[in-house]
Amino acid sequence: MGADQGSSSSQHKLQPLRGTRDLLFENKVKLDFIQSTAMKMAPLFGYEPIETPVMEFDDVFHRTLGDTSDIVSKETYTFVDRGGDKVTLRPEGTAGVARAFISEGLAQNLPLRLIYSGPMFRYERPQKGRYRQFYQVGVECLGLENYAADVECISFAYQFLQALGLKDSFVVELNTLGDVESRTNYRQALVQYFSQHKERLSPESLHRLEKNPLRILDSKAESDKALFAGAPSLQDHLNESSRTYFANVQAGLEALGIPFKLNERLVRGLDYYCHTVFEFTTTALGAQGALLAGGRYDGLIELMGGPRTPGVGWGSGVDRLMEMIPEGLIPKTQLTVALIGADDKGEMGCMKLAHDLRKQSISCQHIMGGNIGKKMKKADKLGAKFALIVGERELNEGQLSVKNLATGHQESISTSSLAAYLVSQG
Numbered sequence: 001m002g003a004d005q006g007s008s009s010s011q012h013k014l015q016p017l018r019g020t021r022d023l024l025f026e027n028k029v030k031l032d033f034i035q036s037t038a039m040k041m042a043p044l045f046g047y048e049p050i051e052t053p054v055m056e057f058d059d060v061f062h063r064t065l066g067d068t069s070d071i072v073s074k075e076t077y078t079f080v081d082r083g084g085d086k087v088t089l090r091p092e093g094t095a096g097v098a099r100a101f102i103s104e105g106l107a108q109n110l111p112l113r114l115i116y117s118g119p120m121f122r123y124e125r126p127q128k129g130r131y132r133q134f135y136q137v138g139v140e141c142l143g144l145e146n147y148a149a150d151v152e153c154i155s156f157a158y159q160f161l162q163a164l165g166l167k168d169s170f171v172v173e174l175n176t177l178g179d180v181e182s183r184t185n186y187r188q189a190l191v192q193y194f195s196q197h198k199e200r201l202s203p204e205s206l207h208r209l210e211k212n213p214l215r216i217l218d219s220k221a222e223s224d225k226a227l228f229a230g231a232p233s234l235q236d237h238l239n240e241s242s243r244t245y246f247a248n249v250q251a252g253l254e255a256l257g258i259p260f261k262l263n264e265r266l267v268r269g270l271d272y273y274c275h276t277v278f279e280f281t282t283t284a285l286g287a288q289g290a291l292l293a294g295g296r297y298d299g300l301i302e303l304m305g306g307p308r309t310p311g312v313g314w315g316s317g318v319d320r321l322m323e324m325i326p327e328g329l330i331p332k333t334q335l336t337v338a339l340i341g342a343d344d345k346g347e348m349g350c351m352k353l354a355h356d357l358r359k360q361s362i363s364c365q366h367i368m369g370g371n372i373g374k375k376m377k378k379a380d381k382l383g384a385k386f387a388l389i390v391g392e393r394e395l396n397e398g399q400l401s402v403k404n405l406a407t408g409h410q411e412s413i414s415t416s417s418l419a420a421y422l423v424s425q426g
Ligand code: HAM
Pocket: 091, 092, 093, 094, 095, 122, 124, 129, 130, 131, 132, 134, 135, 136, 138, 139, 140, 269, 290, 291, 292, 293, 294, 295, 296, 297, 312, 313, 314, 315, 316, 317, 318, 319, 320
């Protein structure tokens, strides 16, 4: 049995689980950069950070994301813990934030704009850009039933991707699902239409016909897709207020100069949406083209047992954004000083110098082990700006020889003015 199918052999247990990965060096730097870019932008939009647990009672997700959604029906990591509680690793962030809103009694603080980032878990078939442990940065704006909140939310997403250097490499796809009344009307029309074609529906869509016919439009099965062209359109079932709402969202985006493309087939994979839904997609990543997605969810908090509280938000796929950010966007940090001990006293001197320089925010590495030649090579390999050779004689005289590794230029600097000299050299 290969690692792909899962294996109990001890060798495979030393690999990361399928769909999970170690983020090393520049990959981890990219992840942090993306998360911190969003966090730094958050105050511009009035968003405050929130961190909810990675695991919740299973009900938090089952009651909210919808039993027919793929996420709940087949993708959650759910287990019974040692105390007998049924626990689920969060597959997304919105339900946890909504749970926190209720259990922390935040209804007095509306409107609330919250931003989070962290790992999510879905038991999906791994492929490029799709992982079982993946990372999201997400935002939720609670308490505003106003098209301007949708526009603001999309504008944050847009500016976030611009700040990551994505420029024109994505498209904003937009749709509306309408309010409850419009959806109920549409649902009836869909049930009527698909019921006439039951024999051509995939088994999954047949199941959805009873529970959530809208999700049939999300199906990838060819037999289902062939029926879409003749299916009733949601746009034709929108009531007046839903139409006006969506027109205002579009006018708002136009006023902000955010280009978007209407996509009537955009229904989203989670059950909690109403009115505006959107996806920022790219063709640059193959099949997994959704970089960021979200929408409005006015009924979610009430459905979970809280006070009726409208919401709108999005989640971005950080793993996918990592693939997209241009070379050179993340500033490289260069090591300032490599400290090289020439003898035992010198090693002690290096330790102390490093300690003092770091207090002044000058980066140092004490190169340990090997002769001076080997240590110089290491200093070069590390890309340090300067190398300092420190021995008993230099320490006694209080004069250190500082070598600029790029130019080869060497200067004698007094210990007391070393930090100032290094700073002056940039
Ligand atoms: P979602 O569309 O399920 O929405 O996920 C949002 C984004 O997470 C996707 O567009 C994609 O970039 C990324 N993503 C999803 N699954 C994976 C995966 N297996 N591997 C890598 N990246 C993935 C939500 O999660 C909603 N909570 C968004 C939201 C917030 N709606 C309102 N507020």
